[in-house]
Amino acid sequence: MLKPLFGGLVVSSLALLEPMAAAAAPAPYSISEITVPGSPRTIVSALNERGQVAGSYFYGDIHWAPFVYHQGSFTYPDNLGTDVMQSAGINEAGHIVGTYYPTPGGRPRGFAWIKGATRDIGDLDSTDAFGTAIDQRDIAYGESNGHAFASFGGHVLDLGAWPDGDTVITKVNAAGVAVGYIRGYDTIQAFMATPWSHTILPTLGGESAFALDINEQGVVCGEADTRKGLSHAYRYQDGAMTDLGTLSGGRTSRARAVNNAGDIVGNSNSGTARGQRAMIVRHESGVMEDLNTLANAKPQGWKLEYALDINDRGEIIGSGHRAGRPAVFLLTPRP
DSSP: OOOHHHHHHHHHHHHHHSOOOOOOOOOSEEEEEEOOTTOSEEEEEEEOTTOOEEEEEEOSTTOEEEEEEETTEEEOOOOTTOSEEEEEEEOTTSOEEEEEESSTTOOOEEEEEETTEEEEOOOSSSSOOEEEEEOTTOOEEEEETTEEEEEETTEEEEOOOOTTSEEEEEEEOTTOOEEEEEEOSSOEEEEEEETTEEEEOOOBEEEEEEEEEEOTTOOEEEEEEETTSOEEEEEEETTEEEEEEOSTTOSOEEEEEEOTTOOEEEEEEOOTTTOEEEEEEOTTTOOEEEHHHHTTOGGGTEEEEEEEEEOTTOOEEEEEEETTEEEEEEEEEOO
16 A cells, blocks of 8 residues: 555656546537517517527517517517517518507407518408418418418418317428317317328327427427326327427426427426426437536526427527526527
């Protein structure tokens, strides 16, 4: 046994022969906050391939207005003089769709902001309408009188409704394939629709399912009930449903968006005390991962709760808390 007198010398000499310890690898994602200057509350709804973000901001009393964010700059569409206008979707041109209320406490209406002009997207013989999606041809989609509809060039086309339910389109891909859900009296059914076919998607053994996004390859994601009555995130591809499970300790999850690489983002609960955690299921692994861990969120004062959209560059938008206050985030993959 070496005497203590020489112990330090021996250890120091051995250290010179060892390779330098590697520095800790940086987190795969960097976090930045999106907040409209002067607004106490900002929310985000959708992200396109150029990195443009559609969202809405609160500016006093009950007032909400839409914005488009890109690389630190904000664009504010005309809000038609209303008190409440919130965005829902964005296409590759940076045009957005959403819902507004012409008068305080009034009935909802759908809107589209295209080429710098905001317009009402119409309705189906009803005072109520909601703007839900916009495709690459600037066709806006909405829901009115229980039916899905398309609005373009001043025309409104009734896309019909499934029997015994209100039909909602949530996303349309470049091939014109739409997904959404039918709100029935006691169940919700997910669907995929093309100009030549309509398909009710299966569940995960339970009663209800939502379809929330579709990529260009026809991969659908959403949320569906299991046999145990719990809602789990799923991937639907080539006619097969895959249960994506939950994060460790969780019982429920929801898949909200899928990019063309097949990466899926959403949220999973983690017990009553800890609430929701933003998650990603990368296509190559198929394993659900906590974005809080991947972005090293906690030491930076963040709690990432809901991942809402992902583009092909791997950028992710979502909401959570920063230093105890509600905040929205943009995750950017590190090189």
